[in-house]
Each structure stands twice: as C-alpha cells, then as structure tokens.
Amino acid sequence: MARSRYVRQRLLTxxxxxxxxxxxxxxxxVKVGRRELRCLGELRPTWLSDNYLFELLYQIPDxxxxxxxxxxxxLPPGHFRLKHVFKDDRLCLYTEGDWRPDLPISxxxxxxxxxxxxxxxxxxxxxxxxxxxxxxxxxx
Amino acid sequence: xxxxxxVYFPQGFAAALDQLLLQxxxxxxxxxxxxxxxxxxxxxxxxxxxSAESPFRYFRPDIYPQGSMALGTTVAPIKGPxxxxxxxxxxxxxxxxxxxxxxxxxxxxxRQNGTYRSMTTLKNRCVRIEYADDFYMDxxxxxxxxxxxxxxxxxxxxxVRGWRDSNPKGYIDWFKKRSRMIFVGRMLDKAAPIPDQxxxxxxxxxxxxxxxxxxxxxxxxxxxxxxxxxxxxxxTTLAAETYRGERSVSQALTSMLGGVVELIDQSHRRGERxxxxxxxxxxxxxxxxxxxxxxxxxxxxxxxxxxxxxRWSQLIARQGNVNTELVELFGEPVAAxxxxxxxxxHGARIDGKLGVSSSGLITSLAGAAAPxxxxxxxxxx
Numbered sequence: 123m124a125r126s127r128y129v130r131q132r133l134l135t136x137x138x139x140x141x142x143x144x145x146x147x148x149x150x151x152v153k154v155g156r157r158e159l160r161c162l163g164e165l166r167p168t169w170l171s172d173n174y175l176f177e178l179l180y181q182i183p184d185x186x187x188x189x190x191x192x193x194x195x196x197l198p199p200g201h202f203r204l205k206h207v208f209k210d211d212r213l214c215l216y217t218e219g220d221w222r223p224d225l226p227i228s229x230x231x232x233x234x235x236x237x238x239x240x241x242x243x244x245x246x247x248x249x250x251x252x253x254x255x256x257x258x259x260x261x262x
Numbered sequence: 263x264x265x266x267x268x269v270y271f272p273q274g275f276a277a278a279l280d281q282l283l284l285q286x287x288x289x290x291x292x293x294x295x296x297x298x299x300x301x302x303x304x305x306x307x308x309x310x311x312x313s314a315e316s317p318f319r320y321f322r323p324d325i326y327p328q329g330s331m332a333l334g335t336t337v338a339p340i341k342g343p344x345x346x347x348x349x350x351x352x353x354x355x356x357x358x359x360x361x362x363x364x365x366x367x368x369x370x371x372x373r374q375n376g377t378y379r380s381m382t383t384l385k386n387r388c389v390r391i392e393y394a395d396d397f398y399m400d401x402x403x404x405x406x407x408x409x410x411x412x413x414x415x416x417x418x419x420x421x422v423r424g425w426r427d428s429n430p431k432g433y434i435d436w437f438k439k440r441s442r443m444i445f446v447g448r449m450l451d452k453a454a455p456i457p458d459q460x461x462x463x464x465x466x467x468x469x470x471x472x473x474x475x476x477x478x479x480x481x482x483x484x485x486x487x488x489x490x491x492x493x494x495x496x497x498t499t500l501a502a503e504t505y506r507g508e509r510s511v512s513q514a515l516t517s518m519l520g521g522v523v524e525l526i527d528q529s530h531r532r533g534e535r536x537x538x539x540x541x542x543x544x545x546x547x548x549x550x551x552x553x554x555x556x557x558x559x560x561x562x563x564x565x566x567x568x569x570x571x572x573r574w575s576q577l578i579a580r581q582g583n584v585n586t587e588l589v590e591l592f593g594e595p596v597a598a599x600x601x602x603x604x605x606x607x608h609g610a611r612i613d614g615k616l617g618v619s620s621s622g623l624i625t626s627l628a629g630a631a632a633p634x635x636x637x638x639x640x641x642x643x
Contacts, residue, residue, distance in 0.1 A: 146631045147620050165622025169278035172582040174622075206639040220637040229632040236622040237611065237634055244604040247585045248597050252604035254612075255639025 131224035133182055139227050146228040157181055162191075163232070167240035174239050178231070183223035186231050188213045195242065198249045205251045206238065213238050217256060271625050275581045279512045282588070282599060287465065287473045287511075289595035292336040292344065296396055300331065300346050303399060307391070310375065311350065317367050321352035325401070328430035330494060333437055334465065335472040340480050340593070344397040347388075349404050349430050351415060356405035361418030361425050365389065368403045386420045404428070414544050432543025433495075440502040441468035470511045471518055472501045474592060475570075481593045482566050490562035495549050499539050500525070516578060519571040526564055536560040612636070 134142075136159045140152045143161055150163035161178040172193055180186040189212055195204055206214040215234040221227075241253035272278045292300075304325050310316065311323040329347035330336045338344065350368065369389045372378040383390045388400040407414040413431035418424075475497045483491035504521030508514035529537040535557065541547035553560040570591070577587045588596045607624065610616050617630020627633055 147622075149620070163622075165618075167618075167622055167624050169272065169275050169623070170282060170582075170584060214640040216637040217640045220635075230635055230637070232622075233618040233632045233634045234637055234639075236618045236624055238639065239622075240607065240624055241604060241639075243583050243585060244600050247589055248601045248604070250601065251639075252601060253608055253639055 131222070133223040134226065136180070136182065139180065142226040142228040143232070147232060161227075165232075165236045165239060167236040167243070171240065171243055176235060178227070178235075180227060185221075186227055188215065188231070188235055190239075196246060198246045201249065205242070205245060206253075206255055214255075271623075276510055276512055279578075279584070280510050282596075282603075283474065283511045283515075284465075284470065285599040285602075286477075286588075286592055286595045287470045289598050290337045290473050290477055292331070292338075296344070297331075299395075300327075300397065300399070303391075303393070304348050307348075307399075307401070310378075311371075317371055318350070318352060321354045324351045324353070325349065326351070326431070328402070328434070330476075332430070332434050333472070333498065334469045335476065335494075335498060337473050337476045337480065338595075340484055343392070343395075345400055346397055347400045347402065349402050349415070349417075351404045351406075354405050355408040356416035356425055357408070359405050361416070362420070362423055364403050364405070365418040365420065368401065384420075387417055387426065402428075410544065410546065412543075414546075427541075427544055427546035429541055429544035429547065433541055436542045437468070437498065437502050440505055441466040467508060467511050467514045468502060468505045471505065471514045472498050474511070474515060475501055475518065477592050477595070478570055479566070481591070482570070483562070486562060486566075490556075490559045492559075492563045492566075493549075493552070495541075496539060496563075499542065499549060503539075503542075512578065515574060519567065519574055522567050523571050526567065 136154045139159055140154045140161075143150055143152050147163055150161050152159065152161045154160075159178075159180040161180075162175065163178070164173050164175050166173045174193070175191045177189050177191055178186050195211065197204065204211060208214055213235065215231060215238055221230045237253060241251060245251050270281065272281045304327070308323065308325040311318050311325070313319065316323070325348050326332070327346065328349050331346045336344065336346075352364075365384070365387075369382065369384045372382040372389060372391070378391060381391050381393065383392070385400065388402045390398055390400050392398040402417050404415040404417045407416045407427065410427070410429075412429070413435075414427065414429045416425040417428050419426040476494055479491050479497060500522050501518050504518045504525075505514060506517055508517055526537055536550060536553040537560075539549040541549055553563075573587065573591060577584045577591075580587070585596065585600060607616070611634050614633070614636070615627055616624055616634040617627045618632055618634060619625050619629070620631040624634070
C-alpha cells in the first residue's frame with residue numbers, strides 16, 4: 123500500500139487490529155480494552171522449533187510491545203545479552219517505517235515475531251545473528 | 263551437480279529432522295575434489311604396481327577401494343586428514359606366500375620410489391601413504407583365499423606375523439543388499455559415493471545412519487579415549503544388521519540404537535564377555551576380536567551406545583528445538599547446516615518468498631496466513 127504525501131492514512135482501530143489478528147491466527151487470544159489491545163499467542167517458527175508463548179500489547183499509535191513469556195529466552199555460552207531486544211527484553215522487530223498504525227499488526231508484526239524466534243534459535247547454536255538488522259545504541 | 267539453495271519446507275517434526283540430518287551428512291561427506299584426487303592417486307599407484315620394475319607385475323595387481331569410500335559412508339574427521347582404505351589384491355592364492363614378505367615387499371618397493379619414499383610408512387596390516395594435503399591412503403596387500411572361495415582374501419598381519427581373513431568385496435555386496443531393502447534416492451551435491459556407478463550422487467538411508475553413528479563415535483570418544491572407540495566396520499555392521507528398511511533416517515537411527523542395545527543385552531544374557539560380530543561375507547573374520555583382549559574398550563562401547571540411545575530417544579520425544587542436542591551428538595556440522603539454512607531463509611525473506619502459517623511456521627508464500635514483509639531487525643547491544 124503506497125502512502126500518499128497528501129492523503130493521511132486512517133489509523134486502524136483496536137477492534138480492527140483485533141479482528142485481523144483473530145482472522146489470520148485463530149488460536150490467538152485477543153482482548154481489547156478501552157485504550158489497549160492485549161494478544162496472547164503461540165508461535166512455532168519451524169518444525170524443529172519450540173512453541174513460544176508471547177504477549178503483544180498495543181496502544182494506538184505506539185509501537186506494539188512484544189514479550190516472549192515461555193519458554194524463557196536463553197543465551198549462548200559467552201553471550202550476556204539477547205540480540206535485537208530493548209532493555210526490558212521486548213523484541214526489536216523493525217525500524218521506523220517498517221510498520222505504522224495504519225497497517226495490520228497481523229500481517230506485519232506477528233510474522234516478524236516468528237522470524238525473530240527462528241533466528242534466535244539458530245543464534246543459540248551458531249552464535250551469529252543471521253537475520254540481518256541494525257544494532258544501534260539507545261534504541262527507542 | 264550443485265543443488266540450488268532453495269528453502270524447502272518439510273511437514274512435521276520427523277521430516278524436518280530428516281532434512282537436517284541429510285544436510286549434516288552432506289557436510290560430513292568426502293568432497294568431490296578430494297574424492298577425485300583419491301581416485302587419481304590410487305590409479306597412479308596401480309600403474310606403478312603394474313610397471314616393469316614392480317615385484318607385483320606378474321600377479322595382476324588390482325587396487326580397489328574398501329571401507330567407507332567404497333560404502334559411501336565417509337565421515338570428515340574431527341581433526342587431521344581423512345584415511346581412505348584400499349586393497350592391493352594379487353591374483354595369487356595365499357598358500358605359498360609369506361605374509362610378512364608380501365607386506366614388506368610392498369613397503370620397500372614404495373620406499374625405493376622417488377615419489378612415494380618420504381610418504382610411506384609400514385602399519386600393522388597396511389602400508390600408509392601420507393599426502394601433504396587432506397588424506398592418506400592405507401593400502402592392504404592381499405592374496406586370494408582359494409579354500410574359502412568367492413571374493414574371500416587373506417591379508418598379512420604384522421602383530422600375529424601371519425594371515426588374517428577378510429572379504430571387502432563380499433562385505434560391500436552384503437552392505438548394498440542391506441541398504442537397498444528400501445531405496446531412497448537423495449541428491450547430494452558433494453560427492454559420488456561409488457566409482458563410476460552413479461552419475462548422480464544418491465544416498466541410501468543406511469549409508470546416512472552409518473555416517474551419523476561414525477560421527478557420534480568420533481566426537482564421543484575424542485573426549486574419553488579415542489583408543490577405546492568402536493571401529494568403523496563394527497558400527498557399519500551393527501547398523502546394517504539392525505536396519506529394517508525404514509524410509510526415514512531418524513527412524514532408522516532410532517531402530518539401530520534400540521537394536522544394538524538389545525543385541526548387547528542378549529549377549530549379556532548368554533553370559534558372553536562381549537558382543538560377537540563376524541564379517542557377514544566371511545565368517546572367519548572376527549570383527550570384534552579386539553574386545554577379547556580389551557574389555558575396557560567393550561565397556562566404553564556399551565556405555566557409549568546406551569548413552570547415545572538414551573539421548574537420541576529424548577531428542578525424538580522432545581519434538582521441539584533440538585539444535586543443541588544435535589550439536590552435542592554430531593558436532594560442528596550441525597551448526598554449519600543451521601547457518602546455511604538461516605542464510606537461505608534470510609535471502610528468501612528479502613526476496614519476498616516467505617510467509618507464516620496460522621501456527622507461526624515460516625513457510626512458502628503460497629498458503630501462508632500472512633506474508634513475511636520487508637523489515638529490519640533493530641535493537642540495542
């Protein structure tokens with residue numbers, strides 16, 4: 123969806139984001155409050171992966187906040203920080219502009235969680251993050 | 263033939279594990295260039311042994327690969343050069359031949375040759391030719407065993423200063439028959455297992471099981487005492503004996519480990535000091551004779567196999583992320599495969615070819631619940 127310089131895209135409501143999430147991922151539990159959407163879901167990025175329970179919290183127009191709940195995220199020997207996470211271990215899935223509040227979380231952010239988990243599992247063994255990305259300091 | 267690095271999406275844990283194990287075996291396989299060098303080198307050696315100055319020229323010397331090279335079960339060593347085994351077979355019955363004179367004459371002939379002089383050493387049953395690069399050749403001189411018939415041969419053994427029984431060609435035939443209980447073609451881009459027989463490299467499940475069990479052996483006993491490790495022909499024979507035609511390498515390995523543990527238990531119940539195995543193509547060749555005089559090696563084998571069986575069963579039952587367990591069992595090639603796959607996945611995502619299913623499985627775009635759109639992982643160090 124090309125973004126026009128002149129036409130401001132309409133932000134998707136929490137109800138719309140919830141509907142789109144439940145349509146694409148019927149097993150997700152999505153609750154919409156007055157100001158916040160809460161999604162609990164399970165993702166298994168490959169058949170040789172664990173099944174991860176995550177929580178996604180979203181308030182318009184902020185960045186969705188994604189935490190992996192279980193199994194607990196681990197570190198490979200010799201590493202002391204996870205890759206591509208914020209200080210509170212929320213996943214850093216994209217840079218500015220990759221997702222906007224007028225775009226569905228279901229078709230952007232959720233697939234990126236799966237992809238993050240797949241590269242995380244490889245990183246535990248190879249000790250290399252092979253999914254690309256930036257590692258700036260002072261993110262967000 | 264190179265296989266395009268396409269991302270392939272097997273369905274189910276077992277199929278995904280099989281795909282990973284196949285790729286691990288490709289990593290372990292003799293490379294095409296090493297394979298071709300080995301063929302050229304044993305060809306050159308054969309010519310020398312047929313030449314006018316060769317003491318073997320009247321006995322129609324024939325060099326042929328035996329062991330892992332002939333079986334298509336080569337495994338990269340953890341460190342150091344690969345060893346490739348060849349038989350130098352003379353068309354003469356062993357009776358009337360002094361075994362020590364035979365092996366010494368091969369050794370001395372090569373030591374007199376300008377090319378091989380500095381590369382040749384004498385071993386218990388073979389003459390070793392060490393090349394400067396990545397492998398050495400062990401050449402076993404052999405004479406025919408007319409009494410046993412068929413492809414049975416006798417090979418000199420310096421320890422007993424006499425003959426030993428063997429039948430490498432018969433063993434290869436037996437192994438092939440066992441492995442082709444179910445034939446599963448598999449494209450491999452790295453090597454052709456058997457000379458001039460298969461234009462396209464193909465692997466059978468049993469060959470993969472042997473490769474994996476040998477790799478486990480190399481890793482497991484490197485940390486204990488490599489001298490206690492079971493020899494390759496024992497693992498190969500046990501794998502072939504316990505193979506039941508499974509179409510899946512992971513299932514075949516499960517069967518092998520369960521079967522070997524059962525054979526060990528049966529041997530205990532019979533009151534034997536150790537499991538006994540003979541060459542199925544020549545029962546006079548006792549493959550487990552070294553356990554007669556080395557009970558510590560048998561103890562290490564038994565403990566090792568039971569531990570492998572236990573860990574493998576847990577891995578199969580886990581049905582989840584088994585990367586760490588696979589690295590513990592098979593080592594660095596697993597990490598190398600995971601790295602290649604991750605790079606391919608990343609490339610396919612950049613090309614817009616991937617999506618995720620409703621359960622989060624990364625899959626091809628067709629049939630995905632949502633596409634994997636362009637994005638850049640971000641984050642703090």
